[in-house]
Amino acid sequence: MLFEDLYIAGLAACLPPRVSVRHAVAQGWYDAAEAESLEWESVAVAGDRPAPDLAVEAAREALARSGHAAEEMSVLLHASCHHQGPDLWSPQHYILRHTLGGTIPALEIRQGCNGFLAAMELAGNHLAAAPGRTAALITSADNWGDPLIDRWRATPGGLFGDAATAAVLSRRAGFARLVNVCATSLPELEELNRGGEPLFPAGCSTGVRVDLRERAATYQGEQDLVHAGRLMGQTQRDLIARTIEEAGLTPDAITRVAHQFVGDRQVLRRLLEPFGEDAVDRGVFDFGRALGHTGANDQTSGLHHLLTTGGVAPGDHVMLLGAGAGIAFSCAVVEITDVPAWAGTPDGSA
Template identity: 40%
Template sequence: MWWKDIYVSASAAWLGRREDVWDAVAEGRYDAAEAARDEYHAVRVADDVHPPDMAVAAARLAVERSAVPTGDFALVAHASVGFQGRDHWVPASYIQARTVAGSATALDIRQASNGGLAALDLAASWLAARSESRAALVTTADRYGLPEFDRYRSDNGLPRGDGAAAMVLSRGERAGTTAVARLLSTVLSGDSTHEGAYRGTRPWGEPRAGRTVPVDLRARTREYLATGATGDAVVAALTAGQQRALKQALDEAEVKADEVARYVFPNGRWWNSDLDADRTTWEWGRQVGHMGAGDQAAAFTHLVETRAVRAGDRVVLSGAGVGMNFGCAVLEMLQIPDWETPGNAAGTWVEESL
């Protein structure tokens, strides 16, 4: 979809403390051969902060940076992958109550690691389709701790990092004068051929309260491959879907691949292997770990905070999620604000009671 007057007014991220992956190897929590192959330096760990509060911290900073009045927000969209602290509950409403409040609609989005881009596309569509809507808040947050998830062993090749990200989208002529970037295009697509690759073949499980072992995505993939599918076919479908979404988004934005200053892929080695490192955010991502739905917004924030992009640069946000679902967004930088990178993650979070 090509967008005419949708803007990114601001963004922000909240990251847990840094944990060196080789410390995890020394403690027997991460296989040494896998660590060498995966090529991460560190992941982020949130010890005592739960995902909704991470999202609140990131959202408050993004809203503050945007200078968009809270009364302008018509949508709060929260994307996540794992457990958010309560079953049968809507984290987006919690985030809304502690940030923009008001009468905005609050929606939770579950599209795995593509959730952040799905939320971005939804927010842009929401604003474009409703002339009275002026702004939307998009958030992501996840924590990958035991006993539910083993950040080093539950999956292959993607050690997980804890954190949150937020973006403020706005529309109209006024928004364009103060925004950080203009949204040129977004694309969402899917290919459910290998939907079972992360589901496996076992019967449906028990409620979360009865879970005593961490999620084992590796076992699910082995089960699926035992049905006759091949790993090469799964990887090929994943790669092809991501590339199709990326090409379509560039075509709709009328931007050529060599005109893109920075590509933001999921925080994983193999996603970033076909481009020079200085055109991706992998050097940052390998210090963070895979955040699930938040890699793209958090990496974009990093680019702006470190002034690694300039006005006029085109930036691509590309993603994929199990299922399989794919997303891509193309942005044009308008100005580089003087944002400071938050120092200590805990310092950006203020506990509040319900």
């Protein structure tokens, strides 16, 4: 959807300390050959810090940077992939209580690793629906360190890193303009993330560990894994082209791409094929290799990284690419209108 006068006014990333892949290999947690072929360097590990507390930290910083008061927020959207705390509990209201307060709606977005971009589209539509709405707060956080998942082996082509990000969308002003967000789905491939596991009782209630590699290996859909991979890649490339065209741009106008931190250089090269031979250089591959796949935080932490390291300048267009279980895809175009004061140093401080 094309947006008019919709801005990113505040952005923050809470990125925990890193554990090196070399250490993980030495401890026997991770395969040495895979580490070398996929070029992972380290993974962010939050220890026993709950994901909602990471989100609260990022949200407070994004709000402080936005120039908006808490009372100007009309909705809070929290995107998550993994367990946030006790079952039958509401992490989004915990985050609301410890950030904005008040009584605005607080919603949890369960679109997997596509969650933040899905939340941006929903928040944009929410703000556009009524003239009195000024701003929205979006958060995302995950800590993959619980006993039911092995961050080093649970997903093909990736390592799970802990992180939180937050953004304030504003109809008033900001350092970047949210130009367009497009989304699509491939529901026929939902079994890729389900595998042969029963729907009831849920594995998390019976102590079954999450192993997405095994689920993919037992995929029993009409299409095999190779064809499924090709279909996902082509669907995402078509979405990229549609999003750019709707925004009135060409691939050459996209300066940088904030993508997911999974796969290897070859996978990224195929995904970014519409951008030409230098496509991988427009991405944030090296940054992601030091952080791990952080669920729905990859794109926003990538944008934050570009801002705080001088990777973008006013007038640049950045594409945000998301994909999540379902299979869900989103694609957004962001135009940088200003580099905020807080992004003046590599650590993001003013």
